[in-house]
Amino acid sequence: MGMTMAEKILARASGRERVTPGEYVIARVDKIMGHDNSFLHAYEILQANGFTRVADPDRIVVVIDHRVPALNVKAADGHRKMRAWVKQLGIKSFYDVGMGICHTLMPEQGHALPGTLVVGGDSHTTTYGALGCASTGLGYSEIAYSMYKGENWFQVPETIRFEMKGRLGRGVTSKDLMLHIAGTFKAEVAQYKAVEFGGPVARDLSLSDRITMSNMGVEIGAKFAFFEADEKTLAYLRGRTDRPVRTFGPDPDARYLAVHEFDASALEPQVACPHFVDNVKPISAVGDVPVQQAFIGSCTNARVEDLQRAAAILKGRRVHSGTRLLLIPASQEVLAESVRNGVIQTFVEAGALISPPGCGPCGGGSTGILAPGETCISSTNRNFKGRMGSPESQLYLGSPETVAASAIAGRITDPRKYMA
């Protein structure tokens, strides 16, 4: 019998012919990612336990993205320590303040490759599944352990598959598709499991759009959230890595715990309502919701294509007087391209505020925080109570198009209203 993508990767990484769901393996990790929460605490805890070396600095990637630029002395001091430690440990893959969000940089800079095993000190590490990479989040102590040992323990997960048929309609994106999955199958459908997204819709999606769905894989509990690595993946990686890369997918006779099949053709834009990611409604059922903040940013939806599609809606229009539109491009590369293609100019002319690349207010760690009683529509991945600021604020999630349309109207709005 064949193996799923998760089984193939865990078998290879643990030096085994094959593995079966439920068993525990010790696997060598190909890359370990840490940022200004996780790497900082991970190396602190290693030192506190008397360890001052790591297994292999070339397998470690460090990013400063959560509190950028440093917003107080505590954050600044953490960044200062990280720069010193990276030098001391000989870590070459270091991305300082403003280079971008870790989950955008890992694919962009060629660190997340098909068929490899990656751990990251952040729950949204599932993102690189979009490139056929088995990637998952760990806490900082386990990042410390992984850095020291170069390996970690994993339980081989069962795999569930989403077979997505049909074709997405106008103004409907992979974000809407993922919110639909969360709303329909609920937040626990993939708990402790690997997910494979397949079918004609998965094949049609661009790499950027696949990244949105794998990024939110963790919101349905997934340990890994795969797309098959195909010709599009290889084209994306060209020039980003000098490692040999190949297409990668499950065996045709792989065994799945469940296969969920649905047709995505009739889907309309979707919105996750307060205070949980699986509280999802089609936009026509959301009702009249005025918004004080609209945020386009985060590792979910702030890449070049996201910004282009939002800009197409903003072009020649102004953000509503009672609403602020905040744009935070996901990386320096995204910002540079969005300057070249005129998208940044469109945002500025529409009246948007633009902050430097980083996580922004998504996790409540940087600027763009909400006051009690305020409502925000956001292109991010979580709308938990108090996540972006006050626990008395309201957070809705949608595609960058929905956020842009809502910023113009000053209330949650169907983006198709502004499409030619």
Next chain:
Amino acid sequence: MSIVVTGKVWKFGDNITTDYMAPSFSQYSDWEEAKKTILHIHPQFPAGHRPGDVIVGGSNFGCGSSRETAPVNLKKLGIGCVVAESFGRIFFRNSITIAFPVLACPGVSAMFEEGDRLELDFDRSLVRNLTRGTERRGNPLPPQLIQIVQSGGLLALLKAEGQAAAR
């Protein structure tokens, strides 16, 4: 040595996120202020809990962010353990890693009312309601994970391994 925890139960529903245990809005507050915001989702918990109390959770307890401060904060408050219908996987791993006893036990919510006394026999994955005289077995953990908790956590285990190797 077997780990047995007893305490008074606080009950929580489904999908309790790590954001509620380590809220970002209190990240720059000192501990005395920050601790008042831990599990703010329960109206009585922040002011009412006492060291030695325990938590019974619904499904997907600890979903969301990988912040290890979530179980660390519960431990710092003196919470003895969490027994829940099911857990978010990173919270579960983090708890084992920092030697904070957790048990996934389908059916546990219906077994307890808030204020009941719970006993967890961690090594045997056995939970008892001492107030009502009922018991239930949860999902057993493999010996290597039980050993991490018994050793005082993953880093303590690593340190002990290092010392043993140096000897």
